[in-house]
Amino acid sequence: MSSFENLAPDQNTDQKLHFTDLVAMQRRACRVFAQNPLYGTKIDNSFVWTTFGDFGHSVEQLRSGLLSFGIKKGDAVGIISGNRLEWAVAAYAIYGLGGVCVPLYETQTPSEWEYILDDASVKMVFVASCDIYRKVSAMEKDKTYEGKVVPFARVDNAKYSYQSLIDLGKNNPAEMAVIDPKAPAGMIYTSGTTGNPKGVVHSHDNLMYMINTFGDSSEIRGTDRSLSFLPWAHIFGQIAEVHLLFQAGNSAALVADVNDLLDDLQTIQPTYLYAVPRVYNKIYDNVLGKMQAQPSVIQSLFSSGMDAAWKKRQGGALSLKEKLMLMGAEKLLFTKIKQLLGGKLTNALTGASALNPEIIKFMLSLGIDVAEGYGASETSGALTLSGWSRPFKLGSVGQAIPGTRLVIDHNIDCGTDVEGEIIGYSPANMLHYHNNEALTKTVFTEDGGYRTGDLGRIDDEGFLFVTGRVKEQYKLENGKFVSPVKIEEQLKLKPYVSQAMLHGINRPYNIMIVSLDVGLMQERIENAEINCPQEQWNTNPVIRQLIEADIEEACVSAKGYEKPRNFVIVLDEWTTETGILTPTMKLKRRSVLEKYQAVIDELYS
CATH class of the missing domain: 3.30.300.30 (ANL, C-terminal domain)
Known part of the structure; x- marks a missing residue:
């Protein structure tokens, strides 16, 4: 049997290598970082960690189990589940067969599940719970996945389970497939505001370009840790909280309930945080609320300290008074504020929508390096990145990432000559929409640019400013x-x-x-x-x-x-x-x- 343990050793575990497919990256990580923690699962209010090595063994066994179960190269497999260890194991087992992973949200309606599973022609479905198992089983008759609804959790009347497929694989080890980097690896169904969801097809090439680029733009190392609460059925969560871990060897604790986020921050003490703007807004509002309840002298120290920290970050020379204010604020306030976030947070990434510039200033002034990305499922994530090692300008989502080019289409009627539709040319642009050639043609220009549907402008330094949506104006x-x-x-x-x-x-x-x-x-x-x-x-x-x-x-x-x-x-x-x-x-x-x-x-x- 081909095992990740039998591959040639790496000389430098800190070096971020570029791979052409997800499977090679994962297998290398599970060998090189075998003893490192990968995912932490909360059990009885404490986190139990799975190592890269244990994860790799589970992937090998489930991949062999899926092959014995009848899943073959090119088959699509659905996953209806929130973030959990079994989700990631299943995804990489599917990739290792040359299959296509199709994640769905637990929060979607049964009718939406049925549409997506039918459209993707999935050959089997992993489900998170007894309730989801019951609902999907009720619709499986005469479907491509009939008889192959497999729960992650124990369900008494289920014929098969995640664990039974693991056991099947242990007894029937099999070779992994030869992976074609240009072949489909996953389908993410975007939830449009009108009509049915659209299946965005990503190749290994698409996803690896994004992973390699983000890895190069960050300083993430194996000692870094994050919290996972972004949905993995969304491209942002999948790239940041699943795939990036296998490039750098870092770890993530799985947040079981977002209402416990502040408590989990204290427990895990993450160094990296990936979140949508709404989360950072809540943190910011929480801090401001605490400050407003303080005496006026404390409020003044906070305000003056923030102003001085921002001025210093911008390269300005501080007066003696500003230096003293900053020193006092850092000692008495900033350290306590950072403690609310665990005390060790050094880097944050946001995307999916715009982050308030005041919140960016707030976090940068605290010494937390913030990066903001802009893109879409159709571009496998980001077209631009602002912050971290990349150039930064407040109010902008940054410049195009390496290998990507942006163009503004001024033929769109939007009432101004400066703005237009943002078009992205990127190696990460999707292959196509599944089963929808006509729509695919409408979103791509003749020379391969993806029409984002967003309005924006680009300044003289190449910084992109997103100003709205074409369809919503x-x-x-x-x-x-x-x-x-x-x-x-x-x-x-x-x-x-x-x-x-x-x-x-x-x-x-x-x-x-x-x-x-x-x-x-x-x-x-x-x-x-x-x-x-x-x-x-x-x-x-x-x-x-x-x-x-x-x-x-x-x-x-x-x-x-x-x-x-x-x-x-x-x-x-x-x-x-x-x-x-x-x-x-x-x-x-x-x-x-x-x-x-x-x-x-x-x-x-």
């Missing part, structure tokens, strides 16, 4: 173009705002629908001793004044006609379950309009 009654996303994203940074939608299509002016974080607002009301039931929040002058001030701050850079003239406060949760958000937290505008049409009409009456 609209015209007011007077013909003026409005790009709502930039205003909505700014408003969502406010602590009491959960979600927001700007609207004004063919209307004389814009209005805003604001969905509140009910828990935080209730706490604010109780602390202020305001006697107001929730059904009256929309008309309460104190609450409206608070939200109005937030809207004004969110619109500080907006043009006059872009600013909403009226707004409504709603208490409904905007979630995937209520049909307002996609699994990747994108807003389904049509659903919002349908739900609140009467309210919207009243705002204009």
Whole structure:
């Protein structure tokens, strides 16, 4: 049997090698870093660690088990599960057969699972729980995966299980497939705001280009540790929290419940953190809330210390007073703030949407190096990267990463000559959309550029600024173009705002629908001793004044006609379950309009 243990030894375990396929990278890592911890699983409130060596053995056994189970080269295999050790083992076992890994979200509806599993023609499905097993088994008749729904967890009436396939592989060891770097390795189904999900097909080449580039841009080493809570069914989480570990030999603790994130930060003390902006916003709001509860002298020290730290980072010379303020803030405040994040955090990466520049300044001033990436599932992750070893400019998502080229298409009508649609030329651009040749042709230019659907501009130094979405921009009654996303994203940074939608299509002016974080607002009301039931929040002058001030701050850079003239406060949760958000937290505008049409009409009456 071909075992990763029998491969020739590496001379330098710190050297980041470039590979052409995921399997070669994983096998090398499991040999070189065999004794190093890889994934930590929380069991009874403590983390139990699996080493690279143990992971490698599990992959070999499951790959052989899958082959005996009838899975062969080119077959697609689905995984409906949150982040867990078995997910990563299954993915690399599938890759080792030359198969295609198709991850799905646990939070998707059964009808969405059924559509994706059918569209991808999967030959089997791994599922996380008894509940998911029951729902998928109910739809398996006459499907390509009939009789091959395999639970990770123990399910009493299941014919097969993850462990039974591991045991099958132990007794029937098999050779791994010869991997073609240009062959499909995975399919990620993007959750569009309208229509059915689209299957984005990535090759080993695509994914390895992204992994190699990010590895080269960071200083991640085997001693580094992170927390894993980004969904692995999303390209950001998959690249950062699964594949990158096998390039550098570092480890990640699996967060079982995001509500335990702050506790897990204390326990794990990560050096790297990968998160979407919403997480950093919550951390920032938490710190500011604690500062606002302090005496004025402490608040002044925090503010002055932050200003001095930022000035120093920008290369400015500090006065004696600024040096003393910075020294005091670092000793009395900054160390305690960093302790909230575990005390050892040195690097952070964000993506999926824009991070507030004030939060970037905050983290950089604390000595935490922040990088921000911009891209899409269709580009296997990032087209640009700002920070870490890359050039940085506040407000920009950075310059194109090595080997990638950006172009702005000014033929898009967006009301300005400076902006246009962002087109990316990258070795990581997807192969195609699965079963959708027509759509594939519409998103690629004739010379291979991917049309991102985003609006943006590039300055003289090559820094990209993303300003909105092509499909989400609209015209007011007077013909003026409005790009709502930039205003909505700014408003969502406010602590009491959960979600927001700007609207004004063919209307004389814009209005805003604001969905509140009910828990935080209730706490604010109780602390202020305001006697107001929730059904009256929309008309309460104190609450409206608070939200109005937030809207004004969110619109500080907006043009006059872009600013909403009226707004409504709603208490409904905007979630995937209520049909307002996609699994990747994108807003389904049509659903919002349908739900609140009467309210919207009243705002204009």
